[in-house]
Amino acid sequence: xxxxxxxxxxxxxxxxxxxxxxxxxxxxxxxMYWYRQDPxxxxxxxxxxxxxxxxxxxxxxxxxxVSRLNKREFSLRLESAAPSQTSVYFCASxxxxxxxxxxxxxxxxx
Amino acid sequence: xxxxxxxxxxxxxxxxxxxxxxxTYDTSESDYYxxxxxxxxxxxMILVIRQEAYKQQNATENRFSVNFQxxxxxxxxxxxxxxxxxxxxxxxxxRSLLRDNxxxxxxxxxxxxxxxxP
Numbered sequence: 001x002x003x004x005x006x007x008x009x010x011x012x013x014x015x016x017x018x019x020x021x022x023x024x025x026x027x028x029x030x031x032m033y034w035y036r037q038d039p040x041x042x043x044x045x046x047x048x049x050x051x052x053x054x055x056x057x058x059x060x061x062x063x064x065x066v067s068r069l070n071k072r073e074f075s076l077r078l079e080s081a082a083p084s085q086t087s088v089y090f091c092a093s094x095x096x097x098x099x100x101x102x103x104x105x106x107x108x109x110x
Numbered sequence: 111x112x113x114x115x116x117x118x119x120x121x122x123x124x125x126x127x128x129x130x131x132x133x134t135y136d137t138s139e140s141d142y143y144x145x146x147x148x149x150x151x152x153x154x155m156i157l158v159i160r161q162e163a164y165k166q167q168n169a170t171e172n173r174f175s176v177n178f179q180x181x182x183x184x185x186x187x188x189x190x191x192x193x194x195x196x197x198x199x200x201x202x203x204x205r206s207l208l209r210d211n212x213x214x215x216x217x218x219x220x221x222x223x224x225x226x227x228p
Contacts, residue, residue, distance in 0.1 A: 033216070040119065042201060042218040088153060097205075098145055099216055101155035 002026055006091050006102035013081040013109045021076040021105050024093030031094035032074040033058075034066060036087040037104075043090065049074055081109045112137045114174065114204050114219035122225040123192045131187045131204030131222050143205040144178065146187045149221075150198040158200070163167075189224075198227045 004025045013019055027031065030051045035043040045058030047069040063085060065077045078085060084108045091102040113136045123129035135144070146158040161169045161178050168176050173193075177186045189196055202219040 040220055042114075045216075084113040090155065092155075097143055097160055098157050099203075104153040104155075106153075 004082060004091055004093055004100050004102040006089075006105055009103060009105060011107050013078075013107065015082060015109060017081050018076075018077065018079050019081065019107075021089055021107075022073070023075060023102055024073045025091075025093040025100070026072065027095065027100065028071070029093035029095065029100075030071070032068065033092040033094075033099065034064075034074070034076045035090045035092065036060065037090060038087050046076065046089075051057045058089070078107075080082075081107075085096060085109050111113055111182070112139075112204050112206060112217045114202050114217050116200075116219040116222050118222045119220070120223045120225070122227055123189070123196075124227050125192055127192055128188060128190045129192055129224065131189075131200050131202075131224065133185045133187070133219055135183050135185065135202070135204050135217075135219075136181060137183065137204065137206075139208065141207050141208060144176075144185045144205070145203040145205065146176070146185075147201045147203060147218075148196075148198045149201065150195075155201075159187065192226050194226050194228065197224060199223050 007022045027110040033048045034046040037043050044060050049055045052071045055066050067075045089105045093100040115134045142163045144161045148156045148158045159171045173190045190221045199221045201221045204217045206215040
């Protein structure tokens with residue numbers, strides 16, 4: 001049982017480049033989330049998907065897009081990366097009580 | 111909207127000693143969940159302990175226990191017999207049970223970095 005998986009684990013981009021972060025869960029959860037983690041700010045919600053086929057903005061959606069490809073997969077896309085998007089990104093899915101997290105992606109935009 | 115505050119950005123404890131991490135939250139809801147997550151240097155978010163607001167009894171998981179004060183909206187984590195492997199960032203989190211708040215039902219505090227001194 002892999003839980004929540006994310007790829008890649010590390011990425012360096014130049015300003016203006018694009019990339020997609022992939023996330024998949026094998027726990028049959030309906031809801032999935034993308035967070036970013038910055039020092040001193042905890043985890044902030046970027047986008048979420050309450051169920052397959054639906055997505056909604058969270059607290060900090062600007063500069064990002066998402067796709068809920070199916071019940072298992074939820075991807076996050078940066079169309080034109082900016083240095084302000086340097087962060088650690090986590091994908092999560094909703095269990096009965098807690099959220100389950102992927103291992104995170106450390107993204108650096110230079 | 112709910113908020114979660116952790117007033118201690120950093121804490122340290124001597125190995126084998128006890129440490130308490132503080133968390134307060136703000137909500138108008140009567141039923142919710144509270145969590146402590148641990149994030150070691152590996153970055154993986156690991157659930158430490160969960161508390162249901164309707165339960166008066168404080169949750170305990172081995173060396174980890176909480177002091178849940180619902181009226182004061184306080185949820186502290188006590189780590190007993192601290193071990194080197196306890197060194198990590200600890201996040202307090204609140205989960206709303208309101209369905210219409212479903213997408214943003216998790217709120218995290220800013221975290222407390224715990225160092226364990228040998």
